[in-house]
Amino acid sequence: MISDGMADVLRSLRHDDGSVLAAACARALEVDGVAVSLLVTTGQGAEPEPLWRSPGIAADFEELQFTLGVGPGLDAAHSGTAVVAPDLAAVRADRWPGLPAEALRIGVAGAYCFPLGMGAIRLGVLSVVTSRASDTVPEQRFADALALAAALTAQLLERDGNPSAAPESAAAVPGEIHRAVVHQATGMVSVQLDVSLADALLRMRAFAYSRDVPLGDVAGDVVARRLRFNDDMNGPMAPGGRKG
Incomplete structure (x- = not known):
């Protein structure tokens, strides 16, 4: 009860x-x-x-x-x-x-x-x-x-079952993906490393965990081009060749 x-x-x-x-x-x-x-x-x-x-x-x-x-x-x-x-x-x-x-x-x-x-x-x-x-x-x-x-x-x-219904509460399906920046960054890292999307997300997660920062912050830096993942296994690089 x-x-x-x-x-x-x-x-x-x-x-x-x-x-x-x-x-x-x-x-x-x-x-x-x-x-x-x-x-x-x-x-x-x-x-x-x-x-x-x-x-x-x-x-x-x-x-x-x-x-x-x-x-x-x-x-x-x-x-x-x-x-x-x-x-x-x-x-x-x-x-x-x-x-x-x-x-x-x-x-x-x-x-x-x-x-x-x-x-x-x-x-x-x-x-x-x-x-x-x-x-x-x-x-x-x-x-x-x-x-x-x-x-x-x-x-x-x-x-x-009624997609045309207006949202009546906070439990209605959201109109946008809150973590869209992570998905966008995953696509960018996938291209940078020439790996699958799943592997790209894994690389970002590993980097975020190693730096003790939220994944969303890492993704934001990738999308803003403040951080770029390279393929030499040494980790991301900041613009100008500096280590990220």
């Missing part, structure tokens, strides 16, 4: 904007942050694009997963099953390489990720993060998050 707080959230789902929804969901779930992303097909396959999210550690965790290309949110979105890690410090090192330690550094101790979709349909993912680790998944939190994921899925499917 869902909590009274989540019942209130579900009743207002169509009417509140993203920032209000994120805050209300976090309160109802008794967590520090909530994020919703949609799967958008790009040249690199289906990638999660942010729809709405709480500021702070929820946003930071989403960017961390995007930069590393691994994490519970990505697994949930692509597998269609819930992925829960109530204590990221207890996750084995090879499951999401680099992610647990970085997540703890930004204040995320536990994550609960629920797919948005039905059957073979994959729409996106609901991610819930907390700064407090737990040995088990709180039963009420799990039930409330499942109810929220089901409601968001129904709303997205309803909108897809």
Whole structure:
């Protein structure tokens, strides 16, 4: 059974904007942050694009997963099953390489990720993060998050079935890809290195991780031509031949 707080959230789902929804969901779930992303097909396959999210550690965790290309949110979105890690410090090192330690550094101790979709349909993912680790998944939190994921899925499917309908809430499909600069940069790096789009994205992710900067910042430098990837395996170059 869902909590009274989540019942209130579900009743207002169509009417509140993203920032209000994120805050209300976090309160109802008794967590520090909530994020919703949609799967958008790009040249690199289906990638999660942010729809709405709480500021702070929820946003930071989403960017961390995007930069590393691994994490519970990505697994949930692509597998269609819930992925829960109530204590990221207890996750084995090879499951999401680099992610647990970085997540703890930004204040995320536990994550609960629920797919948005039905059957073979994959729409996106609901991610819930907390700064407090737990040995088990709180039963009420799990039930409330499942109810929220089901409601968001129904709303997205309803909108897809009526494309001419005007967006009624923050859960409507976004009009633009928020991470378009990353996809543009991936194409540019693919040409610079004469590699596939997947390999180009991997090179950018590796560079971003090695420099401890968001992938979006690296992509912005590539698109602005402040950074160019060369093919000598020595890393990107800044204009004029300087190391990036």
